[in-house]
Ligand code: FAD
């Protein structure tokens with residue numbers, strides 16, 4: 001079955017939804033199609049807690065200060081032009097969110113109640129209690145539902161991008177320039193594989209935290225966009241830079257890990273080790289509010305020193321009423337585990353949280369493949385460098401979805417003709433594949449990555465990871481070539497590819513920076 005639109009959007013987090021709304025508004029006579037795997041709202045966006053970093057009132061904050069904080073957190077590897085472009089656009093993009101009905105908390109004087117997080121020199125985080133992402137996702141989905149030129153297909157899983165390779169096969173050289181024409185998509189309910197074609201394809205598939213055992217990312221974050229872009233030969237970069245959030249709730253058996261927002265430390269919480277010491281003073285003068293890579297490594301070191309599986313967040317000295325007003329979701333979660341935050345410390349440990357690298361894009365969100373845009377966590381814009389400043393990623397997605405819309409407006413071809421796109425060919429011979437094999441392999445990827453490619457790496461660990469991943473790659477390829485295509489199998493393929501890329505990029509880096517740290521490059 002072929003479904004033709006003008007613009008195909010893959011993914012329904014903040015990047016995909018904000019882009020779809022903008023393009024639908026700008027081109028009322030064009031058809032925009034969103035596809036997403038699983039339910040419409042499931043995404044990293046939905047779980048965002050802290051909020052959106054935005055300089056709004058220039059009498060209290062400045063673009064220069066936000067730019068400086070972003071560059072410092074990025075550990076020297078940010079693209080300064082990009083940083084300036086994103087941060088100076090933030091006010092306009094925030095106003096758009098307000099127009100779309102997103103509500104942010106205000107204080108009793110009617111002013112926005114701005115939060116603070118690690119690495120920020122000012123209070124500048126717009127938030128909706130501690131469920132900012134849920135509020136954004138809910139509001140954007142409501143607009144999409146009421147927009148007549150957007151078609152929305154949930155439970156539709158993008159398998160692969162369609163480029164010249166699928167159209168002309170071996171007649172096309174692997175090195176030649178590529179154009180994207182849409183994607184092959186698995187209907188997760190009927191199991192049909194459909195061909196979605198479009199002049200423009202917008203890749204907004206989010207992150208890949210599921211390559212690790214402990215992650216704050218939901219089950220859908222399996223690096224699918226990275227896998228698709230890699231197979232289509234798009235340019236990727238910075239895949240070695242993984243952000244581990246310092247403070248996920250330590251609750252063995254719970255997956256994904258529940259986040260205790262960095263805004264809690266911005267609100268005044270202390271980090272303590274098993275000996276009740278406020279250990280951050282040993283590591284950084286910014287204490288609990290140092291950038292994330294530094295705090296996560298400090299916690300990792302403390303846990304190793306103490307032989308413990310977690311450290312603690314102490315909020316017992318804070319104003320309880322003010323705390324529950326800002327963090328009702330976190331308070332309820334703690335309460336459900338019999339943690340009384342008035343007297344008990346909250347057990348926390350680092351968890352894989354964000355992928356700084358991804359599909360390389362320019363300032364208009366254009367990838368190295370013609371007509372393919374990438375936005376949000378799947379992309380690598382240069383904003384984050386080696387370590388993302390907290391609450392800069394929702395902002396990044398809004399800015400780049402805006403820029404992509406502007407770019408398309410300049411280039412839309414009125415009489416665009418697609419080449420003859422073949423339908424998907426089903427080559428499966430074995431329809432009885434044991435699902436448990438895929439589950440075992442998925443767990444194995446996570447174990448390999450957590451054991452060998454975590455917060456602290458080494459050449460030896462990376463080599464071990466590479467060897468083990470290669471075995472999994474071969475097994476997965478055999479299954480993929482002969483078995484019925486399922487979401488589990490496709491996700492596993494992308495998890496292995498993403499894991500492989502993280503390892504290979506890590507092996508090439510010879511200096512510790514931000515989210516990459518190897519014992520082999522320690523400076524004593
Ligand atoms: P996502 O929101 O993850 O959306 C990706 C979409 O693509 C999903 O709908 C998914 O189902 C779909 N998809 C994936 N693969 C396929 C496929 N093969 N086919 C079809 N659809 C597919 N950032 C901040 O700036 N501030 C915060 O406070 C903050 N808090 C966070 C808290 C948590 C717990 C987490 C996990 C992240 C947080 N982040 C925060 C990071 C931020 O939420 C994400 O980087 C951002 O939401 C990513 O948006 P996105 O649209 O790129 O991807």
Ligand code: SIN
Pocket residue numbers: 048049050051259260261262263389390391392393
């Ligand atoms: C948090 O609330 O700690 C997450 C913020 C982010 O990842 O930007």
